[in-house]
Amino acid sequence: MQVEIFSSFATSSLNAKKYEQSMRFLLDIKKIKYEIYDIGTDADKKEEMFRRSGKKTFPQLHVNGKFIGEWEEVENLNETDELDKILDDQEELEVLMEETTSKVNERNRLRQEKENTTELNREIQKNFAEIKKEMARLDSLLTEAFKNPQKEDIPIVELERRKNKIRKVQNQYEVTSNKFNHYNFETQPLLSEPQQIYEETNETKGLDDHQLIDYQKKVMEDQDNDLEAMYHSIKNQQHIAINISEELDVHDKILNDLGKSSDKVEVKLKIHTRRGNKLGKITTKKGLICLIVLLIAFIIFLASTHWGCDYWKC
Numbered sequence: 601m602q603v604e605i606f607s608s609f610a611t612s613s614l615n616a617k618k619y620e621q622s623m624r625f626l627l628d629i630k631k632i633k634y635e636i637y638d639i640g641t642d643a644d645k646k647e648e649m650f651r652r653s654g655k656k657t658f659p660q661l662h663v664n665g666k667f668i669g670e671w672e673e674v675e676n677l678n679e680t681d682e683l684d685k686i687l688d689d690q691e692e693l694e695v696l697m698e699e700t701t702s703k704v705n706e707r708n709r710l711r712q713e714k715e716n717t718t719e720l721n722r723e724i725q726k727n728f729a730e731i732k733k734e735m736a737r738l739d740s741l742l743t744e745a746f747k748n749p750q751k752e753d754i755p756i757v758e759l760e761r762r763k764n765k766i767r768k769v770q771n772q773y774e775v776t777s778n779k780f781n782h783y784n785f786e787t788q789p790l791l792s793e794p795q796q797i798y799e800e801t802n803e804t805k806g807l808d809d810h811q812l813i814d815y816q817k818k819v820m821e822d823q824d825n826d827l828e829a830m831y832h833s834i835k836n837q838q839h840i841a842i843n844i845s846e847e848l849d850v851h852d853k854i855l856n857d858l859g860k861s862s863d864k865v866e867v868k869l870k871i872h873t874r875r876g877n878k879l880g881k882i883t884t885k886k887g888l889i890c891l892i893v894l895l896i897a898f899i900i901f902l903a904s905t906h907w908g909c910d911y912w913k914c
Contacts, residue, residue, distance in 0.1 A: 603632055606649040607659035608640035619671035620659040626678060664692075693734050697769050697776075700727040704780045724780060731773060738766055764827055768820050775813060 605627075607620045627634050639646035639658060653660055653667035661668040668674060668683075677683035685691045707720045742763055807815060 602664050603627065603634035604662040605634055605636040605659055606639055606645060606662065607636060609638045610640045616658060623659055623661060623671055623674060626674070630684070693731065693738065693769055694765065696727060696734075697731055697772050700724060700731065701772065701776045703727070704776050708779065728773075728777060728780075731769070735766060735770060735773070738762075742766065760827060760830075764823060771816055771820070775816065779809065
């Protein structure tokens with residue numbers, strides 16, 4: 601997928617600069633690789649931009665050589681999730697596969713009516729070649745993403761969803777190409793390489809082409825439902841983990857508060873202990889002084905009593 605931004609780096613328009621930054625930021629957060637061209641210095645790119653869009657205003661977003669819009673259109677597409685579909689390689693591949701299937705059905709109908717389908721055959725073969733190339737590219741990217749999901753920053757559930765979508769296209773490709781080759785009397789078979797022959801299962805015995813397609817659709821729908829159930833299960837586990845994390849945060853806060861209160865109590869206890877020790881020392885000194893004074897007073901009393909007795913001849 602080719603994503604391009606056409607802008608002018610030397611513009612004096614503050615709005616144009618702001619819109620360009622917003623467009624680049626939007627693509628960056630979606631992890632979309634893009635090329636940006638300076639139409640102020642590149643006349644060829646300026647002409648190419650005008651030829652595609654018919655507009656000289658900028659910045660403009662183009663995807664696969666098609667004009668998508670200026671910033672306001674891009675912003676509206678993003679708000680309605682249409683931009684994600686445009687930027688989704690798999691979405692584009694699915695659309696191409698559906699178009700090719702319709703063309704094959706139309707070609708087979710025309711062949712039964714003895715109509716000339718040479719040009720339609722060329723279009724179908726071109727589409728099949730493009731689909732096959734794109735499936736190989738996307739499959740390679742998914743393989744690398746599964747090897748290192750942290751690097752790609754894509755959840756495993758999302759990778760499984762993409763893998764399932766590619767599998768759908770591959771199944772549809774096989775069915776449609778077989779229909780094309782079966783009724784193709786003017787060209788060589790599209791798939792020249794030898795095809796692996798699978799044993800027919802009990803579920804598919806006796807089914808015609810339409811019934812086989814319906815059966816495949818049902819199998820893929822069941823897979824979608826299983827994947828959706830898995831997705832919701834993981835979501836529930838995520839919510840539980842978040843709740844546990846929040847509860848642990850509360851407990852951690854309570855413990856921190858207790859720790860702070862304990863520290864305060866310990867400090868106060870040390871202060872009061874120190875004061876008590878000082879008071880004890882002071883009390884001890886005063887007690888000794890009082891004791892000495894009392895002893896002196898007692899001695900004086902005894903002495904005076906003894907002297908009085910001698911004086912009065914007790």
